[in-house]
Amino acid sequence: MLLKMAKPLPKILMLLFIFLIIFSARAQNPFNADMVVALDGSGNFNKIQDAIDAVPSNSDRRTVIYIKRGLYNTEKLIVPGDKKNVTFIGESRDETIISYHIYDCNSPGSGNKCPVADAAKWTGENIRTSSTITLQGDGFRAENLTFQNTAGPVGQALAITVKSDKNVFLNCNFLGYQDTIYLWDAGKRSYFENCIVLGRTDYIYGGGIAWFENCEIRSWGGGWITAPSTPRSQPYGYVFNNSRFTYATNSPRAGDDGNLVRIGRPWHEYPKVAILNSHMTEKIHPEGWGDKWGMDYSDTSPDLHLYEYNNTGPGADMSHRANWAGLRALTEAEAATFTIQNVMGGSDGWHPTAEAPAVRNFNWTGSGNTKGWLVAGNWNPGDVPAVGESATVNGQHEVLATGGSFLADLHLQNGAKLNVTDNSTATYLSMAGAELTTAGNVTLGGKIATKEANKMNGTGTLTLNAALSGVHIFTKEGSGRVVLAANNSDYSGNWNVTAGTLEVNVASAIGKGDVTVNSGATLVIGNGGALQPTAALRVVTGSTLVLNADVTLSEFYIDGTMQSLGEYSATTHAGLIGGTGKVIVGRPSSFNFIGGTNGNWDNPAHFSPQLLPEAGETVMVAREIETTNFVFPADIVLSSTGNVRLRGAHRATGVIRMEEGSRMSYATSGTGFTLDAPIEVSGDVRMEMNSGNSAGNAMVLIGNISGNGKITARNSRNGTEVATLVLGGDNSSFTGIWDVTNAPAHADGVVRMEGTTAQAFGAGLIEVGLNNKVLLSHEKSVGDHLKLNTSGNGKAVLNTTVRVNAFMLNGTAIAPGTYTATTHPSVLEGTGSLVVANVTSVKxxxxxxxxxxxxxxxxxxxxxxxxxxxxxxxxxxxxxxxxxxxxxxxxxxxxxxxxxxxxxxxxxxxxxxx
The missing domain is CATH 2.60.40.1270 (Penicillin-binding protein Tp47, domain D)
Structure with a gap:
């Protein structure tokens, strides 16, 4: 029997069929990856470490691991030394996120890593540093993804540790706070191109060699960008070329915002840093460097090479740089020697740019016959950006979202405008100084992330089904309407409505930020959860607030005046408020202390909002707050300008967190003041006693003190009075310094610090100098170990028999025995004795x-x-x-x-x- 042959497919259908086959294969195995990692189970592995472990050992062939969108935050990763030539490719630079949260700490039993339970999951080389990923295998390469450590301002918390050689990072984000990138080993080379590095404290550090090309180096205030430890014999350290040094606000640590940033400080060895052809923010400290960090040779040794050349921006002015021998501008001839090949070539002639990027990055040219975002002629290279690729519109260009889905990451920056002319979807859209607009009635779906302040404009109605994230402000301009129709709980930026209408009809549509509605503008609220209860809503006469649902807020302002507890509606404020709903002013979780005539902590008018804080709530204090008989239940955070002024024997059940520079004090003619409160110390703080009572005066702290900062006792009275800081709690969690070396305000005044309970001094180091005294009035006031540094006529007073297992005096261990004012009159006083036990071994x-x-x-x-x-x-x-x-x-x-x-x-x- 003859079989009937099928009719041949038309040519166009055949081409389409072949395209679908190719596209399907590409979707399943992008970039010809050897392995795919996906959280949703659509890849070869769910976990990145499993893919790394599957890489052949000591292979000269490159192994490509493609990582799909997702937050990979359950693993602390390591690329061992035998896993060479490994490539990570992310599906999205901002949405393929490799993240962890281990940090260095001093908690008992922690093994120096916290959180303890999480640190216990990792062993050996993978827990040597608190890094999200550790690279030991040479030839590592990463493109189009984010490495981050989310521990925050708690100490060393690395995003990446580099111990390998010949590493390349293209279009990657490195996000941390302290020690973001550790270039561990001298001589090991790493190349960064078009990357963002974010941090505050020494966040690029180590002895390795690194070239940063066209990168953004983004700093929170108050810290140092680099902490190099370049060996003297190594000709190059870190080179930043054609890069931008920028400033970040909204730091996770209170007190950072507004402070200047230093280019770096020498960690050890002979640092080498060169900044060429780069733009430097005005927030760069005029000295640039200046902090020797205990290395006295730093400002005199020419072996430190701290070079700058042809930089722009306010921070590039070198006229006030630190007067260090090795800090200078390069000549043109010297700058010409700083090439990628010279710096990175080494003995093997390695060139990091010899291998082309795997991920295509498109730039907008606008050369097509229309300005449509899916027109190939508008992009360089001339193609439509696809899944896993990146497209950037930089500058004042208008791009038309003409419908359909834009599959690549789309980055709008520096005045770029996206005009939505038809219902469209942006898989991932980032905005930095950019604008959304429309003249029609359209929707935009997908995801939108803010990188800098942005605006929404237009005369039509734009319904944003896209979910927002970020911390930067949006300004609503133009006569049109913007409808926020997604859950934007990951967005914490503010909204400024200057014209037209902003409408919010779903829960968390506004996000976590505040809203300001200006005269002539309208805010329509159709869902009671559209604004967070902690948000502030500000309206003025001439604006319109349409309430189609009841809204509970902690702060509601009318014409700049914060409204008291109560309900506000069209009935109470006709002409300003419309609709059938009302604003209910309720409780927030965080307050600001704004003070008053006396600044008492029991007056609701002294807080914003004007409520007395309760247990579980937090008060931010940047000025003086005074104690009263009211038992204060909330946590207090004292910033650098904050001060708790004691007025009697008072108590707080919430934790008082003292940040760098904060104080506790009193100023009176009274004899003593007591505070019963848990205190956490995270920096150098002062306890200032100022009393004219001739019998002496005391600040008595009977709550438990923890932390690792320095607590300085100071007698600020200009008289001969004796001022005593009395420690009456269990301070075993304190590992910092008790400082009794501060000179009294009067030459004949005296400062004393006394421990009256077991563990009063915790595990801290006691430093006493001048004519000051430290009093040991309990046999276990220093626990099992007395660490004492003395200078001048400073002495320890033994008021009882003090028993310890070890005694360190001025850095020297004292042999077991019994010591008194007779045996050591230069450092000991009192009628008691110090008994040091005989400890010979540890098991x-x-x-x-x-x-x-x-x-x-x-x-x-x-x-x-x-x-x-x-x-x-x-x-x-x-x-x-x-x-x-x-x-x-x-x-x-x-x-x-x-x-x-x-x-x-x-x-x-x-x-x-x-």
Whole structure:
């Protein structure tokens, strides 16, 4: 029987069929990836580390791992040394996010990493630093994704640690706060192009070599961009070329915003940093550098190469730079030697740009026959940007969203305008100084992220089904209407409605920010949850507020005046408010202390909003707040200008958090003041006592004190009075410095600090100088370990028998024995004695493994071990050795801290060397 042959497909259908096959293959395996990672299960792996582990060991062939959109925040990643030539490609630069939250800490039992429970999940090389990802395999490459550490302002919290060589990062974001990028090993090379690096404190640091080309270096205020540790013999350190040094607001740490930024400070060795052909914000500190960080040679050694050349912007002015021998402008001839090849080539001639980017990046040219966003002729290269690619419109160009979906990431910046002419979807749209507009009645879906302030304009109605994220303000202009129709709970920027109508009809449509409605403009609220209760709503005479639902807010302003608790509606404010709903002024979770005549903490008028804070709420204090008999229930955060003024024996049940520069004080003729409150210290703070009482005066703190800052006791009375800071709580969680070295305001005045309870001084170092005294009035006031530094005539007064296991005096361990004012009259006073126990060795049991110390040698058993040794002051004696024995024979007598790991288990111990 003959089979009937099918009719051949028309040519155009055949081409379409082939295209679909190719497109389908590309969608399943983009960029010819060897592996695909996807959270939704559509790839080869759900976890990135599983893909890394599947890379062939020591392969010369490049292995490409494609990572789909998603927040990958459950893994602390490591690329081991035998996993070479690995490439990460993200589907979206801003939405493929590799994230974790480990940070360095000093919590008991933490092994120096927190949160403790999360840190315990990782062992060996993967927990050496608090980095989201650690690179050890050479030839690593990443494109089109984000690395971040979300721990915030808590200490070292790295986004990435680089120990490998010949690394390339293209179109990536590195987001952190302290120590964002650690270029660990000297001589190891990393190349960054078109990247964003965000941080505050030493956030690009280490001894490696790095070239930053066309990158944005974005700083929060008050810190340092770099902390290089370049060896003297290494000709190059960090080079920034054709880059932008910018300033970030909305820092996660209160007090950062507005402060200047230094280019860097030398960590150790001989730092080398060159900034060429770059734009520098006005927030760069005029000195540029200036902080020696304990290295006295920094300003005199020409081996520090801190160079600048042909930079622009207010921060590029070098006329007030620090007067350091190695800090100068390059000559044209010298600058010409700073090429990628010279800096990165090394002995093997490596050139990081020899391999073309895998991800195509498009730039708008507007050369097409129309300005449509899907017209290939408008883009360079001449194609329509696709999934996994990136497209940028930079400058005052108008792009028409003519319908359909824009599949690539679309970045509008520096005056770019997206005119929505038909119902459209932007898979991911970022806006930085950009504008959305329409003259029709259209919708825009997808996602929109703000990078800088933006505006919405037009004469038509634009319904935003797109979800917003970011922290930057939107200004509504033009006579048209903008309808926010998505849940924008990830957006915390403010709204300024200057003209036309802004309408919000779904929960969290506004996001978490405030709204200001100007004269002639209208805000329509159709859902009671459209604004967060903590948001502030500001309206003025001449504006219109249409309430189609009841709204509860903590702050409601009319013509600049904050309204008191109550309900506001068309009945109470005809002409200003319309609709059938009302504004109900209720409670916020966070307050600002605005003060008053006396600044008492029990007066609702002294807070914004004008309510007394309750337990679980927080008060931000940047001025003086005074205690009363009212037991204050809320948490207090004292910024650098904040001060708690004591007025008697008072109590707070909330935590008082003291940031750098904050104070507690009194000024009176009274004899003493007591505060019973938990106190957390996160910086250098002062306890100032000012009383004219000739019998002396005291500040008594009977709550528990924690933190690692410096607490300075100060007698600020210009008289001969004795002022005493009395520590009456369990301060065992305090690991900072008790400072009794401050000179009284009067030459004959005296400052004292007294511990009256067990653990009054916690684990802190006591420093006493001049004629000041520190009083030990409980046998365990310093716990098991007394750390005392004295200078001048400063002394410790023994009011009882004090018993410790170890005594460090001015950095030297004192042998076991009994000490009194008779044995040590230059540093001890009083009728009591100091008994130092005889501690000869330390032994810790960790499962079936042992760490032991005998005959001045430390022993660790186990197949996989490492050990670090620190002095009592924190100086590194042995840095992460893998040896199973460590000799202490050449160390001077004293107490040393040992941190160790054995077969994945970790611990710490103290060793006393006699």
């Amino acid at each position: 810790k049991d960790i499962g079936n493994k042992l760490i032991d110390y005998k005959e001045k040698t430390l022993y660790i058993t186990g197949s996989k071990t490492f050990v670090s040794v620190f002095s009592e002051t924190g100086a590194v004696i042995v840095g992460e050795a893998t040896s199973k024995t460590v000799s202490f024979r050449n160390l001077k007598p004293g107490l040393y801290i040992v941190r160790y790991a054995s077969d994945g288990r970790q611990g710490s111990a103290k060793v006393l060397v006699k």
